[in-house]
Amino acid sequence: MTAKTSRGRKSSGKPGTVPVQLRYLAHARSGDKGNTANVGLIALEPAYYPLLLREVTGARVARHFRGMVSGVDRFELPNLNALNFLLHDALDGGGTISLKTDAQGKVYSTALLRMEIPVPTGLARTLRRS
Amino acid sequence: MSQRTVRIAAGQGFWGDWLEAPVRQVRGGPIDYLMMDYLAEVTMSIMQKQKSRDPRAGYARDFVPLMERILPDVVAKGIRVTSNAGGVNPRGCAEAVIEVARRLGLGGKVRVGLVSGDDILGRLDELIAAGHPLADMETGRPLAAVRDHVLSANAYLGMAPIVTALRGGANVVVTGRVTDTGLTLGPIFHEFGWSPEDWDKVAAGTVAGHIIECGAQASGGNLLRGWRGVKGLENPGFPIAEASPDGSFVVTKHPGTGGVVSVASVTEQLVYEMGDPRSYITPDGVADFTTIQLRQAGRDRVRVTGIRGGPRTPMLKVSIAYFYGYKAVGTLVYAWPEAYEKARAADRILRARLADLGLEFEQILTEFVGVDATHGRLSGPPDPGLPEVQLRVGVRARERAPVERFTREIAPLVLTGPPSVTGFAGGRPAVEEVVAYWPALVDRRQIEPFVTVEILEA
Numbered sequence: 001m002t003a004k005t006s007r008g009r010k011s012s013g014k015p016g017t018v019p020v021q022l023r024y025l026a027h028a029r030s031g032d033k034g035n036t037a038n039v040g041l042i043a044l045e046p047a048y049y050p051l052l053l054r055e056v057t058g059a060r061v062a063r064h065f066r067g068m069v070s071g072v073d074r075f076e077l078p079n080l081n082a083l084n085f086l087l088h089d090a091l092d093g094g095g096t097i098s099l100k101t102d103a104q105g106k107v108y109s110t111a112l113l114r115m116e117i118p119v120p121t122g123l124a125r126t127l128r129r130s
Numbered sequence: 131m132s133q134r135t136v137r138i139a140a141g142q143g144f145w146g147d148w149l150e151a152p153v154r155q156v157r158g159g160p161i162d163y164l165m166m167d168y169l170a171e172v173t174m175s176i177m178q179k180q181k182s183r184d185p186r187a188g189y190a191r192d193f194v195p196l197m198e199r200i201l202p203d204v205v206a207k208g209i210r211v212t213s214n215a216g217g218v219n220p221r222g223c224a225e226a227v228i229e230v231a232r233r234l235g236l237g238g239k240v241r242v243g244l245v246s247g248d249d250i251l252g253r254l255d256e257l258i259a260a261g262h263p264l265a266d267m268e269t270g271r272p273l274a275a276v277r278d279h280v281l282s283a284n285a286y287l288g289m290a291p292i293v294t295a296l297r298g299g300a301n302v303v304v305t306g307r308v309t310d311t312g313l314t315l316g317p318i319f320h321e322f323g324w325s326p327e328d329w330d331k332v333a334a335g336t337v338a339g340h341i342i343e344c345g346a347q348a349s350g351g352n353l354l355r356g357w358r359g360v361k362g363l364e365n366p367g368f369p370i371a372e373a374s375p376d377g378s379f380v381v382t383k384h385p386g387t388g389g390v391v392s393v394a395s396v397t398e399q400l401v402y403e404m405g406d407p408r409s410y411i412t413p414d415g416v417a418d419f420t421t422i423q424l425r426q427a428g429r430d431r432v433r434v435t436g437i438r439g440g441p442r443t444p445m446l447k448v449s450i451a452y453f454y455g456y457k458a459v460g461t462l463v464y465a466w467p468e469a470y471e472k473a474r475a476a477d478r479i480l481r482a483r484l485a486d487l488g489l490e491f492e493q494i495l496t497e498f499v500g501v502d503a504t505h506g507r508l509s510g511p512p513d514p515g516l517p518e519v520q521l522r523v524g525v526r527a528r529e530r531a532p533v534e535r536f537t538r539e540i541a542p543l544v545l546t547g548p549p550s551v552t553g554f555a556g557g558r559p560a561v562e563e564v565v566a567y568w569p570a571l572v573d574r575r576q577i578e579p580f581v582t583v584e585i586l587e588a
Contacts, residue, residue: 027355027394031403034268034569040401042394044355068506075407077420079436080397084404092495095567096172097454099495099524101503109354111505 017118024127025119026052028109035094036086037069037105039112043081052083055117061085064115085112135380136321138314138338139370142166142213143345145173145190151345151368152196156203158384161370162321164204165313166213167343168193174307175451175565177217178251178282188219194226197302201231204301205239211302212292212313218282220246224304224586231588240588243295245305247581250448250572251283257576264448264570273570279452281565285577286447288413289335290326292316294583307449311339311412318373332415333439334377337422340410341381341399341434342369348381348399349430350389355398362388367430378435380427391430409440413447413574416440446577450568455492455528458561460540461499463553465518472548473498473521479547480523483539489532497522520553526564533561 013019022028022041025048030039041056043049058074065072070089077084091105092098102108119127139161141152145168155164168190181188193215197204204211216223224244231240250257254277258264264273264283273280284307293316295303303316315335318324324331341348346366353360367387372380381391389395400419404410407419416439423436464472477496484494497503499520501512512519525536537559544551 027398029352029354029398029402033403033405034567038401038404040398040404042355042397042401064508068508075404077401077407079420079422080400080424082397082401084401084407086405092493096564097457097526097566099457099459099493099526101497101499101522107504111508114505114508 014118017120018124019116020119020124020127021113022056022115022117023110023113025117026113028113030105030107030109032091032094032105035091036088037090037108039085039087039108041083041085041112046081049078049081051117051119051123056083056115058085061112061115064112065090134375136163136318136373137161137370138163138165138317138342138373140165140167140342140345140368142168143343143347144168144170145192147345148366149192149196151366153199154365154384154387155368155370156200156207156209158367158387161209163317164200164209164211165317165342166193166211166215167310167313168213168215169217169307169310171449171567172451172565174218174282174284174449177219178451181219186219186222189217189223190215193223194230197227198230198234201234201236201240205236210296210300210317212316213303214305214308214310214313216245216304216306218249218284218306220244220304220306227302227304228586228588237588240302241300242586242588243292243298243300243303244584244586245287245291245295245303245308245581247577248284248287248305248307250285250577251280254280254283257572262572262576264450264572267569267571273450273568276452276568279454281451281453283448283450285572286413286449287577287581288312289315289319291581291583293320295585296320298583298585300585309412310343311336312414314339314342314371315414322373322375326414327441329415329439329441330437331377333417334379334437335373336410336412336414336417336439337400337419337434337437338371338373338379341396342371344399344402345369346389347402348396349383349391350395353390353395353398355394360390364388377437378433381432381434383430391432393424393426393432396424396432396434411443413442415442444574445571446574448570448572450570451565452568454564454566455526456530456533456561457524457526457564458533458537458559459522459524460537460559461520461522461553462540462543462551463518463520464548465550465552466516469516469519469550470498470501470512472550473519475548476521476543476551477523480539480543484536487535489535491525491527491532491536493526495524530561537561
């Protein structure tokens, strides 16, 4: 079965691409440091890493989380086919102060995997649903 | 090329981790060291509170009965234990282990290394007066702003005192606030006799420590990639770092245990709580995570090579906990039909009542569990047919009284608010004291001369 584009939309934006949720291209783990959450985004296949590098920019991640974080820093780990994002002021005070269910940012990881990026149609067809 | 390796097994990833893990690490196959990390950021303040009530308390109490279970094997097999279970009372913890050893008839066979000097609560005023502001690393505010509310203050120590204790013949090393990674670095540096200024080796040991410090989170626990395929988590194999003298190491686990050690499982742990990957700073040095190379080298074996690092910084991190205020969280469950709408109506009513009572909170936070609690607006519009929604309202205030009053406003909603409500059997929510975390830096020369290592004999 191939990856479903979100909400049944057809290709949008760039010609020859379809929007695909990051969950079909990457896995992730998140944690906290004070009021900052970090999300490590890891390509499911090394071949997907250049796509993540190009499309999952700090600015786009900040837009994805608008209203939830005050700013985003991005770091590259090509050796692990991974990107690391710091999401500032994401935890409502963080640590023990925060009233949030996810006070330690443990599931910001999958919240990032909801993001869609344009993926060349040919590649999108090969993505497995997991 | 067969070289002597040193096997360091993770036994606990935090205070509250699976109690069977250290027992199975000791019995499930050969290991040289068992390392157990107990201290999270605010753990020290909880321990400080316990110590203020009972001067013999203030350490991870689980550690002593656990040692009682594993000490006979530890002694028989020549395994050595490193742990920061000592919290704010490492002496009390070390003496309790000695007592247990004697009770088990292991007198003369157990030497406990006691590391202290990380606790600077009694030195804060002296340090501030001497021009060390201990400013909050996130906000820059000087500690003086909350000085009167400080409950605990501990500098993060590195591997040095652990190496000293091992060299002194300790087979159990009990420390206060030693870094998670120091508990792994100490054994490796002791075994291989590396120079503490061989920065690549420091970085390699730091990465090994980081991979195993959260226990099974590196070996299949909490693994997102292919999670359905991770088998045997009823008996998770906790990770083992098998270190080589060239600085490389293999992450593995005992045969016959569940979980998985794969490039994916190790990578997920590597990025956990990561900041700038080029500078992972510890008291012992700075590791560059962009140099790490991972390779699957057999079933449940991942080889880690290529790690580079740089010199330690002149500063040590200090973990300070201070009293902040009070909070409480109340929950109610609303059932189909219109579950979400009912929960939202209840929240409006609750907030209006709190306002009418004139209660002042620093914050009121409402989440709808099942709708938006973890992913916020990214969750999208909820399914109108949701079988149930949990209303979860949290409040926080500097004073106790408004929070206390809030806890009495939840149950009344059951008979005075929207219908189809349940899930209040737990009774009134508890008022919790909020102890907040204040990370700071201090010149290491203010700390290191005060660090002591003693060897206690059973």
